[in-house]
Amino acid sequence: MSQSCDVIVIGAGAAGLMCAASAGYRGRSVLVLDNAKKAGRKILISGGGRCNFTNNDLSTSAFICSNPHFVKSALSRYTAWNFIDLVERHGVAYHEREHGQLFCDDSAKDIVDMLHTECDWAGVKIQLRTEILSIEKADDGRYHLQTSQGALNCESLVVATGGLSMPKLGATPYGYKVAEQFGLKVNATKAGLVPFTLQQHDKDKYADLSGVSLPVRISTESGVSFKEALLFTHRGLSGPSVLQVSSYWNPGEAVSINLLPDTEITETLAAMTESSPNQALKTALARVLPKRLVEIFYADELLPECTLKQLQHKDLNDISTLLHNWQVKPNGTEGYRTAEVTLGGVDTNELSSKTMEAKKAPGLYFIGEVMDVSGWLGGYNFQWAWSSGWSCGQFV
Numbered sequence: 001m002s003q004s005c006d007v008i009v010i011g012a013g014a015a016g017l018m019c020a021a022s023a024g025y026r027g028r029s030v031l032v033l034d035n036a037k038k039a040g041r042k043i044l045i046s047g048g049g050r051c052n053f054t055n056n057d058l059s060t061s062a063f064i065c066s067n068p069h070f071v072k073s074a075l076s077r078y079t080a081w082n083f084i085d086l087v088e089r090h091g092v093a094y095h096e097r098e099h100g101q102l103f104c105d106d107s108a109k110d111i112v113d114m115l116h117t118e119c120d121w122a123g124v125k126i127q128l129r130t131e132i133l134s135i136e137k138a139d140d141g142r143y144h145l146q147t148s149q150g151a152l153n154c155e156s157l158v159v160a161t162g163g164l165s166m167p168k169l170g171a172t173p174y175g176y177k178v179a180e181q182f183g184l185k186v187n188a189t190k191a192g193l194v195p196f197t198l199q200q201h202d203k204d205k206y207a208d209l210s211g212v213s214l215p216v217r218i219s220t221e222s223g224v225s226f227k228e229a230l231l232f233t234h235r236g237l238s239g240p241s242v243l244q245v246s247s248y249w250n251p252g253e254a255v256s257i258n259l260l261p262d263t264e265i266t267e268t269l270a271a272m273t274e275s276s277p278n279q280a281l282k283t284a285l286a287r288v289l290p291k292r293l294v295e296i297f298y299a300d301e302l303l304p305e306c307t308l309k310q311l312q313h314k315d316l317n318d319i320s321t322l323l324h325n326w327q328v329k330p331n332g333t334e335g336y337r338t339a340e341v342t343l344g345g346v347d348t349n350e351l352s353s354k355t356m357e358a359k360k361a362p363g364l365y366f367i368g369e370v371m372d373v374s375g376w377l378g379g380y381n382f383q384w385a386w387s388s389g390w391s392c393g394q395f396v
């Protein structure tokens, strides 16, 4: 005997729970299925446990998608302000950090609890520890699912299974398989918002800098750049600036790092030369950069052993190029193991930007990270989950 409902949502993550509540409030009978033991596991660990749930400065340019116009409709139907209003109505305390990022004051659990409450109020049923064994579309247009907990059928099937990042949290390629089963194109995926790894000899060279952070501007060869902190790690480079550019970086490319994005080193050295002409260049540079990094540049013979007053015009040019345009060639990224998002996914040209319904498979919908939409660091990925989930919930 197959259990019937109007809507089945596969995936009890950010997008799935939002969509379920949105549809439930419209009077639809909604069942959310997830193979995990807990709903919203990624939300719980997000933003260092405080969930950067949206961004005050939501711009469509902060989204990466093969069709850049695709995100506009959902983001304008359900905006950051709609989500902030929801958070406030549930009494979740939050604060703003730099770049308009909004975080919970206490815990990301507040957001998961809020979504559970919304689902309860909307009459949504959530069934965890459920494996989907097969999906078929019957002649009557309904979707029939065989699951580890029995047979189910629905009029609208929403796939909200997320991307591939953090497999230890239960990420699976299941959503892509469903898309392919119904003839939809899935664009190649890769890890995004992810630390860079370095060649072994570079790793050894910068090992002592592990834990050191400094403000920089990093640019990719294609000219995309971000000004944020860089963090040296024992595997390579991380920090917000690296995570941001990683989504635009291609294997084999170098990145250019401006180690002093707020000053011009030649001007700084000119001022220092006036006040302390006999100071060693090395000592002077260690006042504006991490000392260990300066020592590494000296060990690599990239800087001259001289005093400030001995600096020649050519020396100043070389120093400026090195410090404002330091070239680093990552040998890869840490991959899905630590990535915050998956780039690529279900091709948005296959979907309606208003409803998220598959053009080739009426009644089948894709929302959240499983789609070929990713955002910058800063709450954009959750906002996409809320916006795509809520918009879809209005039509299923």
Ligand code: FAD
Pocket: 010, 011, 012, 013, 014, 015, 016, 033, 034, 035, 036, 039, 040, 041, 042, 043, 045, 046, 047, 048, 051, 052, 053, 054, 130, 131, 132, 160, 161, 162, 163, 165, 166, 169, 170, 171, 172, 173, 174, 175, 338, 339, 340, 341, 367, 368, 369, 370, 378, 379, 380, 381, 382, 383, 385
């Ligand atoms: P998910 O939240 O991943 O949910 C997918 C759900 O589908 C999961 O519950 C999973 O168990 C279920 N599922 C998967 N496969 C199956 C299957 N075969 N059968 C049944 N169920 C299945 N974004 C931000 O905007 N701000 C942040 O602060 C932030 N921090 C992050 C920190 C980390 C460490 C990570 C990894 C990501 C972070 N992100 C952040 C990104 C954000 O978590 C995701 O973009 C967002 O969770 C995507 O929502 P989703 O609902 O599409 O997918």
